[in-house]
Amino acid sequence: MTGVLIPKESIGKVDLLLGQATMLAADRWDEVAGMIQQAMGIVLLMAAAHPSSRPVGVPGLGSMSVTDCVDQALREVQSWDLALAAALPDLARLRVLLTDVRTDLNVTSARRG
Amino acid sequence: MWQAVRRELARLEWDAAPPLTQDLLSEWSQTVPSLVAISRRLGPVSPHDPLAMLATASTGAARTTDAESTVAPSLHDVLAALAGVALVMDVASDDDRRRQVATLNHVAYELAHWVRVRTTDDRARAWLLAGETALDSAIHAPADRCAIGVGLAAWQDALAAVQPVQNASIVRRSVALGHLAILRNAHALVAEARQSGALPVPYSDALLGNIGELARAHRTTLSQIDGGRLGSTRVDQAVMLKLGGAVRQLTGRPDITEPTHARLDALLRSSIGEAVLVANLTNQTSAKPVAGTINRLALEYLANPGILRPVEPRGSMPPGAPVDRTSALIREPRAAAVLGEPSIGPGTVLAGATIMALCRARDVGVAAATGDATDPPDILRGIDPSRWPQLVIEGRQAVTDLVASVIPMVYAQTRHALNAADVRGQMFVELMGAAYRFDPQRIAPERWPTYAWMTLEHTRQRGVDHSGVLRGRSPRATTVPLGDTEPVSREPGPGVGIEERQSIEAIKQALGRLPHSLQVPLLESMQGRPAHVIAEDFGVSESTARRRIQEARDLVRDELAPHVDDVAEVPYETVTDPVLERSQRLFEETFAPPFGPEPGRGPDR
Numbered sequence: 001m002t003g004v005l006i007p008k009e010s011i012g013k014v015d016l017l018l019g020q021a022t023m024l025a026a027d028r029w030d031e032v033a034g035m036i037q038q039a040m041g042i043v044l045l046m047a048a049a050h051p052s053s054r055p056v057g058v059p060g061l062g063s064m065s066v067t068d069c070v071d072q073a074l075r076e077v078q079s080w081d082l083a084l085a086a087a088l089p090d091l092a093r094l095r096v097l098l099t100d101v102r103t104d105l106n107v108t109s110a111r112r113g
Numbered sequence: 114m115w116q117a118v119r120r121e122l123a124r125l126e127w128d129a130a131p132p133l134t135q136d137l138l139s140e141w142s143q144t145v146p147s148l149v150a151i152s153r154r155l156g157p158v159s160p161h162d163p164l165a166m167l168a169t170a171s172t173g174a175a176r177t178t179d180a181e182s183t184v185a186p187s188l189h190d191v192l193a194a195l196a197g198v199a200l201v202m203d204v205a206s207d208d209d210r211r212r213q214v215a216t217l218n219h220v221a222y223e224l225a226h227w228v229r230v231r232t233t234d235d236r237a238r239a240w241l242l243a244g245e246t247a248l249d250s251a252i253h254a255p256a257d258r259c260a261i262g263v264g265l266a267a268w269q270d271a272l273a274a275v276q277p278v279q280n281a282s283i284v285r286r287s288v289a290l291g292h293l294a295i296l297r298n299a300h301a302l303v304a305e306a307r308q309s310g311a312l313p314v315p316y317s318d319a320l321l322g323n324i325g326e327l328a329r330a331h332r333t334t335l336s337q338i339d340g341g342r343l344g345s346t347r348v349d350q351a352v353m354l355k356l357g358g359a360v361r362q363l364t365g366r367p368d369i370t371e372p373t374h375a376r377l378d379a380l381l382r383s384s385i386g387e388a389v390l391v392a393n394l395t396n397q398t399s400a401k402p403v404a405g406t407i408n409r410l411a412l413e414y415l416a417n418p419g420i421l422r423p424v425e426p427r428g429s430m431p432p433g434a435p436v437d438r439t440s441a442l443i444r445e446p447r448a449a450a451v452l453g454e455p456s457i458g459p460g461t462v463l464a465g466a467t468i469m470a471l472c473r474a475r476d477v478g479v480a481a482a483t484g485d486a487t488d489p490p491d492i493l494r495g496i497d498p499s500r501w502p503q504l505v506i507e508g509r510q511a512v513t514d515l516v517a518s519v520i521p522m523v524y525a526q527t528r529h530a531l532n533a534a535d536v537r538g539q540m541f542v543e544l545m546g547a548a549y550r551f552d553p554q555r556i557a558p559e560r561w562p563t564y565a566w567m568t569l570e571h572t573r574q575r576g577v578d579h580s581g582v583l584r585g586r587s588p589r590a591t592t593v594p595l596g597d598t599e600p601v602s603r604e605p606g607p608g609v610g611i612e613e614r615q616s617i618e619a620i621k622q623a624l625g626r627l628p629h630s631l632q633v634p635l636l637e638s639m640q641g642r643p644a645h646v647i648a649e650d651f652g653v654s655e656s657t658a659r660r661r662i663q664e665a666r667d668l669v670r671d672e673l674a675p676h677v678d679d680v681a682e683v684p685y686e687t688v689t690d691p692v693l694e695r696s697q698r699l700f701e702e703t704f705a706p707p708f709g710p711e712p713g714r715g716p717d718r
Contacts, residue, residue, distance in 0.1 A: 016340045022290055026332035027325055029300050037294040041364025044287060048357035051350060061340055090361075 004083045012056035014073045015047040020061055021069035032104045036070070039097040042090045043073075067105045074098040114201060117194035118220055124190065125227060131186035138237060140188040141228045142175045147195035148221045154202040155213055161266040163251035167221055169270045170244030173390065176276030180234040191224065215252075222248040239389045242408075243269060250382045250415060261298075261371070262379035264362040265386060268295070271359040272390050274352050279394045283343045287353070288394050289331040291360035295386035296331075298363070300324050302377040311374060311422045316410070320385075323406045327388060330400035374421055381421070384411040455517035456510065463518050468558040471511040472551065478508010479549075515548040516541075519565040526569045543572045623672035627665055634658055635665035 018040040025033040058064075058072070077095055085091050124131070134140045145168050152164040159165065174180075204210040225248060229241035268291065275284045300321060307317035363386075380386065385407050392404035414420060457463075463471070480492045481501035493501070523540045547568040551561055624632060630651075637647050648658035 016343070019286060019290055019335070019340065022293055023332050023335035026293055026328045026335070029297060029304070034297060034301070037290075037297060038364045040290060041294060041361045044290065045354070045357035045361040048287075048350065048353035051353070055342070058340065 004081050004087065006050045006084065006087060007080055008050045008052040009054065009056050010076050010080065011043065011046050011050055012052040013058055014076050015043045016056065016058050016061060017064075017069045017073040017076070018043050020058075020064060021066050021073070024066045024069070032101055032108070035097050035101045035104070036066070039073075039094055039101065042094045042097070046088060046090070067102075070098060070101050070105060074102055114198055115216055115220070117197055118191065121191040121194045122220070122223060125186055125188075128186065132189065133184055134187040134189070135182055135184055137183040137185040137188070137228060137231055138175055138180065140192070141241075142171055144188050144192045144195065144224065145171045147192055147199055148217065148224075150199040151195065151202055151217050152214075154199060155204060155210055155217065160270065161263050163218060163247040164221060166247035166266060166269060167225060167244035169266075169273045170240045170247070173243070173269075173273035173276055174232070174237040174240035176273065177234060177237040177240065178277065178279065180237045183231055183233045185228075185231045188224075188228075195220075218248055218252050222252055236393045239393055240273070243384065243387050243390060246382070246384060246412070246415065261363075261376045262382070264359065264365075265295075265379060265383040267355075267359040267362050269383070269387055269390075271356040272387060272394065274355045275394065278348050278352060279396075281348050282338045283348055283353070284356070285395050286335060286338050286343065287356050287360065288391055289334045291356065291363065292386055292388075292391045292395075293328060293331050294360060294364045295380070296324050296328050299377075299380045299385050300328075302373055302380065305373055306377055306421065312377075313420055316413075316420060320407070320410055323403050323410070324385070326403040327392075327400055327407065330392075330397050330403060331395065333399060334395045334397045378418070378421060381411050381414045384408045455513045457514050457517055459517055460521040461518050463514075463561070465553075465558040468515070468561050469553050471515055472553045472558070474504075474511035475508045475515070475549065478505045478511065481505045481508065512545065512548045515551070515561065516544050519544065519562050522562070522566055522569055526572075540569050540572050543568050619673055620669070623669045626672070627668060631661050631665035631668065634661045635669070638662045 018036065021036050022040045025036050061069075064072070074095075077091075077098060080091070082091075149158060149164050149168050152158050152162065202213065204213055222245065225241060225245040229238055229245055232238045232241060271291075272288070275288065278284050279288075303312065303317050303320050303324070306312040307314060307321070312320075388404035388407040389401075392400035477492055480490045481504040484490050484493055484501070486498035486501070489496070489498070493504075496504070523537055523544065526540065527537050544565060547565050551564050553561075556564060624636070627635065634647050634651065637650070638644070644658045644662065645655045647662070648655040651658060653661075
């Protein structure tokens with residue numbers, strides 16, 4: 001891969017966001033929680049493979065809901081260059097998972113009114 | 114070969130004044146490589162080999178920070194004896210290798226236990242218990258490793274790797290996150306097993322409750338970690354990669370070809386992802402007692418693996434509830450490809466579209482099994498050859514399902530037949546052949562049951578001989594006169610009678626040489642007496658009677674083998690197809706005769 005920079009800080013942010021989402025869904029046993037964990041597993045490995053040299057933070061992380069975390073993680077991932085697919089083979093799976101989780105969360109919240 | 118080791122093991126136990134070591138864990142760390150070296154002499158050591166897992170666990174124990182040293186009898190002489198074994202280890206055959214592997218596992222297990230009970234540090238002891246459990250499992254309840262088992266072995270390896278840096282927030286966070294994924298997986302599988310009756314309800318409830326508690330404890334751990342400060346501690350990237358890789362493996366999509374009970378079995382064998390070790394690493398007070406309870410429940414399972422019964426594949430129907438599964442098949446074609454059992458109940462009535470889909474899967478599977486990837490047949494064009502093995506599996510599954518849908522016919526056809534067991538066996542062969550031959554393009558797919566029935570009817574009419582072999586099709590040779598030459602007569606020639614008499618004499622002699630306990634059941638069986646009547650006469654169980662008849666047949670056949678060298682007839686199909694075997698087994702389970710053996714009966718087995 002030449003010419004495409006790995007967005008290490010952004011990966012770090014997504015790692016934090018999905019870690020938070022996993023924590024918030026820790027005692028949920030439904031499919032959505034499973035998909036969040038799948039996405040978390042992908043990003044955890046990405047973050048280990050491409051650690052950021054600077055400390056990464058997400059403002060207001062502690063007060064975010066699962067939906068907020070997933071929304072922001074998806075925005076972050078969608079900002080990445082698609083040419084990264086060669087360097088990050090799980091990228092496509094991550095995007096699909098986050099989209100599905102977001103849809104399911106929205107459906108659930110709509111049902112709850 | 115093992116005498117020196119045996120002597121040293123005995124000495125460890127009985128020596129009144131043994132030489133002592135100041136650091137048992139350190140000596141144990143030096144001893145384990147000798148065990149692994151012996152294992153390597155016996156064959157490749159995979160990461161999920163119990164010896165490899167013992168090595169990983171021992172590394173974890175040795176890396177326990179600030180672990181107090183244990184003074185104990187020295188392992189030095191044991192180490193020397195093991196090194197001696199590694200030097201001379203040689204195996205002559207597979208049997209020999211199996212024996213040596215069993216001996217090695219026993220020695221390793223005994224030593225691991227000996228070291229664990231003497232180790233004073235709780236955290237190190239938890240590690241040693243993980244290694245001991247892997248060996249215990251291999252010795253007392255061996256099971257094939259599945260994909261999740263491999264992932265769990267990687268997880269254990271990662272936990273050992275993070276020992277020296279366990280206080281780093283980023284490590285504790287990753288461990289808690291990874292274990293949450295394991296707990297979620299376990300929760301889903303236990304809940305499914307509970308619902309299907311595969312696990313006893315009280316046991317399932319205890320597991321589910323403790324899994325939930327531990328998940329909440331991890332949540333507390335994670336909430337106490339400040340995400341913004343994660344990067345402040347520098348942790349070796351290789352360690353984080355190992356941990357990340359293991360979590361990735363465990364959070365990946367499950368292999369749907371693995372039966373549920375196999376995945377749950379692997380999780381229980383791993384003490385649900387080494388819960389105690391995780392609780393020690395995250396250092397969350399509320400996690401430790403819950404993890405301990407999960408560990409005890411897992412050990413309870415290990416002591417009695419029978420509490421987990423195989424779960425019906427998803428989508429299967431209970432016998433007697435025939436329902437078409439067209440929609441399920443189309444929506445999730447791979448879900449049916451659970452190896453080992455039909456995915457439908459016996460006698461399920463299939464719709465035409467379903468039968469078409471099954472035949473299509475069958476044909477694709479056959480093509481995938483025999484096709485050339487460089488020049489794929491039309492039916493496989495555009496399909497990646499890496500998927501072909503899966504298609505073969507799906508094809509076999511489709512044939513199994515076709516057979517399962519008409520299995521009750523076999524019972525109906527053989528209910529009052531003499532030699533019913535033999536006829537049934539032959540009917541299964543025929544049914545399998547029919548399932549492979551049936552062409553829904555030429556015959557309406559809805560007519561599959563009719564086609565199967567006709568096939569079975571034909572088999573029944575031909576019947577089997579007293580040896581349980583289908584009678585051959587009558588030769589229908591066409592006689593063509595050659596000029597003035599008289600055609601060869603179809604009447605047997607004078608030599609045939611002599612040969613027949615010789616054959617009969619050979620059979621009589623073979624029968625005469627059988628022991629009484631085998632001879633009489635076979636003779637009675639040849640006279641058409643059912644197995645359960647023979648069993649009653651002998652005062653044995655029906656299965657014993659059947660076994661004796663079969664054993665007698667085998668002996669007679671072996672005895673007569675030299676006499677049949679020149680027999681032109683090709684033996685009938687040999688039953689070697691695993692799908693067929695499964696179908697037969699399913700049949701026997703579904704339609705067990707009402708006069709079956711009583712439990713526990715069978716005095717002279």
